[in-house]
Amino acid sequence: MKKKILLLFAISLVAQWAFSQPKWVDKAKRAVFSIVTYDKDDKMLNTGNGFFVSEDGVALSDYSLFKGARRAVIVNYEGKEMPVDAIMGADDMYDVVKFKVGITEKKVPALVLAASAPVVGSEVYLLPYSTQKSRTYTAGKVKAVDKVAENYSYYTLDMKLKDKMVSCPLMTMEGNVFGLAQKASGQDTASICYAVDANYVMAQKIAALSYSDMALKDIGIKKALPETEEEALIFLYMASSQLSPEKYMEVLEDFIRQYPNSSDGYLRRASQRLFASDDEASMKLVVEDLDQALKVAAKKDDVLFSRAKIIYNYVLSHSEKPYEDWSFDKALDEIRQAIAIQPLPVYVQTEGDILYAKADYAGALQAYEKVNQSELGSAATLFTTAKIKEAMGASPEEVLAVIDSCVARFNKPYTQEAAPYLLERAQALMKVGKARNAMLDYDAYYDAVKGNVNDVFYYYREQAALKARQYQRALDDLAKAIELNPKDLTYRAELAVVNIRVGRNEEAVKILKEALEIDPKYAEAYRLIGIAQIQMKQKAAACESFAKAKELGDPNVDVLIEKNCK
Template sequence: MKKNLLLTLVLCLLAQWSVAQAPKWVEKAKRAVFSVVTYDENDKILNTGNGFFVTEDGIALSDYSLFKGAQRAVVINSEGAQMPVDVILGANDMYDVVKFRVAISGKKVPALVVSTTAPAVGTSVYLLPYSTQKDRSYTAGQVKEESKVEEKFHYYTLDMHLKDKMVSCPVMTVDGQVFGLAQKSSGKDTATICYAVGADYAMEQKVSPLSFNDHTLSSIGIKKALPDTEEQALVFLYMASAQLTPEKYAELLNDFIAQYPNSADGYLRRANSQMYLSKETDSMDKVAADMDKALEVALKKDDAYFNRAKLIYNYQLGKPETTYKDWTYDKAIEEVRKAIAIEELPVYVQLEGDIQFAKKDYAAAFENYQKVNATNLVSPATFFSAAKTKELMEAAPEEILVLMDSCIAHCPQPFTEENAPYLLERAQMRINAGQARGAMLDYDEYYKAVRGNVNDVFYYYREQASFQAKQFQRALDDMAKAIELNPKELTYRSELAVVNIRVGRNEEAIKVLKDALEIDPKYAEAYRLIGVAQLQLKQNKEACASFAKAKELGDPNVDALIEKHCK
């Protein structure tokens, strides 16, 4: 009995000694430690854990596992007050760390100072658990091992017992600075050994321009921070624009403008986004206000005028039911000319040409396109614009073809799928200029550029060129291929019959046309062409009967044949 009493007394004295020996900074430092509760998409509790503040404006550290899959999270500080997690600043799944900011409504929070040096092996260290009690309780231990993470950060093995509820609590140096986040023990000796990832490594986590596609960050549903610089944030916006809904992207733009209020790009992008979401007057007022603000803050006023012109131009291309204020093509030209007055960049001149093209002022558009073609902005696209403008001006086919040749000459060799459509355009222009053989060769180049990935329409058009170039076997082969790909298209069967008649294969032509009539017995053109083939076979009586059937079915082109051969 006396022994038990003595043991109890000793334990009490040891406990008092432990508290007495607790560093003075423990009670204050523990106010920076908090509990974290994360919630899933159904707003049910997902996980609970710990974390701590590292800056007085609410930046904090915790473990990534706690946040994986979370749609929202709150922290509960040492006084029991709840604060929502506002934004994720960075994360790493391999070392299980996350950095985030808590919304603190302008108030400062107790924060720990991150140590700039790693504690040496054998040094005493302290783990501070989360507690709503004002006490100096802690867990003491020593640094057993220290290793490097990415050559300049630290990872620690500690002689310290760690309970599950202590994961992501701060591990402190003797002078009260945090150097690590406690992590789960994975080895056999879990009673005396635990681990800590360096707080310096956790602090380095950040959002980069390419983080939008980062699986670790995307697995957290809470809003992510923008990168630290405007240039990087703009790249991040670009990456996000193709993957977010318009509404979510609009929220991201609002965050960008809040973080970079003097960036003209933010206002211009928000104006574009808002315009595509709604063209109602109230929405357009917001668009116009953002455009005005962009011009106000822009360092390069010409760039701002150019973007204003482009936005108005795109607005008009959308064919609004009623035009907003003075947002016409003329207004767009007025804005881009302000840009050109400051600096006549080729891209500005190109836009003026595009607007004039939309206005059907083809002469003015062509003049601007030719200006661009004389600059370093020249490309297949700029010569193509000039060629199409000349075509709409009803210029001679040879004039148009000269521009199209320049377009093709500026394409990289060998042709790519990106530039292959220009070959199709030149092929048609060569047909118009009576250069059927050249057109056929363009179709061949296109076929190679797209590695044979073509449809029935391609074979039909190439057949037209081959036929005019008197390459009849190629024409027959192409029409056979078109019919194979689209057997219900009657035009292809008629065209195949025409080629067969042209080379004297009249019986084959009649067979092809009868196959067409199996598909549609009222296909009038088939009867007319059967009649033509029958004439070639000296079957005049049968031909006239075929012509009569074509007329009965409403063929408008058969009257001349009846007049000539059936009177």
């Protein structure tokens, strides 16, 4: 009789529990899952909870769970594992993360986001993760609602919350998810807990410049692409300098899947594949990407321009073994097709570069003269024009006139941007015998780079000073060159030459003997010692020095021996 009473009591409790439980609980709990994250050594990092908010695998959880992770998997209500495919957004301040799970089935159970926030006093429910058939849940009430980022809510709940319930979904009476559970810090079990608005977590996203976001950087799992193609392209650019080639290729593959009609994806993948290519099969994939880029392109000329540049640069670096029909001529054909569609100056400049590489200097000059007359004309294009003229055998004066035009593009005082052209003009001035003007350009270069020069600069400026007969400046510059590079014997020999020029023969001999201490077989030192000794009327000693220079193989000493030692 007693057992019968107990059985009837248990049945009545179950009936009462079933009656009081919201009807949506059994279905909704299937959207809740467990998460396991792993570190860079593939060791377990953290475990926690999350839940699906879309049938295609978008899910929410807490950021702390993912910080430092290199991969993660979820375990659904059936005990099935699924990999976390990409991070879609994160906020470390509110400890939330949005991510995409790589699902194998067509759809997953997902919760519906509440359209409005529950008010203070509303009864709410927390759904824990479970693989069991138990229908348990935790009930509580909204104690307070605060604003987050103006449009979202942060909830204080009168509800007991255990550690294993963190990041579980909080539901309205209607069965819609409104929050992500967050416990009160410092309490294992508390009567008060908190929840961040699920819509706030959904608002987290990857933006064009998200690779500079430290919260996202601290998660080693692949990031999803931004929602627009324009932002995704900027994101790709940022990712290219921060990811390994393998990881960057994964992002490129995602971009192509998301934007299959964007030529940029295929062009970037072609460039990435070309960089890593080492056989015919991989080169074939490059060509396929280039062809697909042209096929889907809305602006054919833009893709033809990119194809021309890729082929041109490849041939430049693989001239000894080009791929199939890849050649300067093929690159030229591509760029001329682009020009036929729209003769943009940048296309014409590329045509000039290809013609220059083909040694078709007349054609290259014609192209660059067009560029110089366009809005693309610059110091750089004028400089290339000067080089083309130089290759054509133009007079030094004609080349100098073009370089003058380069420098004229800059205002005084010159900045570092003008520095390369000042250096080039100084050397051009030396070729036409204008050493004093060359010195002025060397000085201007020195100021433009704020004195950040090397030993070679001092040697070149010394050459100008020597020809300008400014001997003390020549001596000072050589001293600086030797200070920066004391083992370069050319500088010591030049210093000796200048000293001989100004009649300081003893000093020249001393400098040359120091050079011989560095290299006893430095033949030029003996020849110059002999010249200094001739100046000092030490003919016999000079002839011994000349003989030693000849013994060491100096080809320039024979004339001195013929003149002074017969």
